Amino acid sequence: MHIEVTSDVIARIEAAARAAHPRECCGILLGTGNRFTEARLAANVHPEPETHFEIDPQALIDAHRAARDGGPQVLGYYHSHPTGAAEPSTTDRAMASGDGRVWAIIGRDKLLFWQDTADGFRALSYLVEES
Numbered sequence: 001m002h003i004e005v006t007s008d009v010i011a012r013i014e015a016a017a018r019a020a021h022p023r024e025c026c027g028i029l030l031g032t033g034n035r036f037t038e039a040r041l042a043a044n045v046h047p048e049p050e051t052h053f054e055i056d057p058q059a060l061i062d063a064h065r066a067a068r069d070g071g072p073q074v075l076g077y078y079h080s081h082p083t084g085a086a087e088p089s090t091t092d093r094a095m096a097s098g099d100g101r102v103w104a105i106i107g108r109d110k111l112l113f114w115q116d117t118a119d120g121f122r123a124l125s126y127l128v129e130e131s
Contacts, residue, residue, distance in 0.1 A: 001115055001124055003102065004035045008131035010111065012039040017080035017106045023049040026079040028063045029102060030072035036102070038072055044079075052091060053079040076102030076116075086112040088121040096121065 009029070016025040016039070023044060030038040042059035046052040055077060067073045081089065086107030088096070096103075098118040105112055113124040 001122075002034065003113060003124055003126045004129055005113070005126050006035075006037050006129050006131040009036050009039045010128055012041070013078050013080075013104060013106055013111060016041050016078075017082070020044070020049075020080060020082075022082050024051070024053040024080050024082060026053040026055050026077065028055065028059060028074055029076040029078055029104060030063065030067075031075050032073055036075060039078060039104075050082075074101075076104065078104035078106070081105060081107045083108065086110045088114055093120065 016027060019025065025041070026044045027039055027041045029036050030040060040059070040063065043056040044053045045056050046054035063074050084107055086105045088103065088105065092103070096116045099116060101116050102124065103114045103116055103121070105114065113126050114121040115124055
């Protein structure tokens with residue numbers, strides 16, 4: 001699977017990771033089809049935000065409700081690994097549902113996109129488009 005991501009999405013994820021450091025940031029990826037046009041920041045409500053993330057459930061409900069009303073679709077999620085690599089951690093793998101959604105993970109030095117498949121995470125190629 002190949003995805004398209006706007007430069008604004010990349011910039012928002014990078015800014016969220018910087019602002020949250022040394023805690024993990026998290027949020028929701030929105031768009032249509034394979035095109036990601038919005039990264040919506042959400043509160044990390046996990047009790048250990050330095051090493052884990054949990055997207056605020058109300059933010060997820062609101063995003064799905066807006067999608068049903070004609071807004072952009074919930075295509076996936078993003079979070080940071082402030083001191084780790086931009087790849088799914090053991091915890092990420094345990095939390096994954098295999099629902100096909102995309103996870104963007106920003107690590108110490110890069111941002112990568114992964115698809116959460118029934119067989120585990122699969123790295124995705126992506127093209128950045130100017131916003």
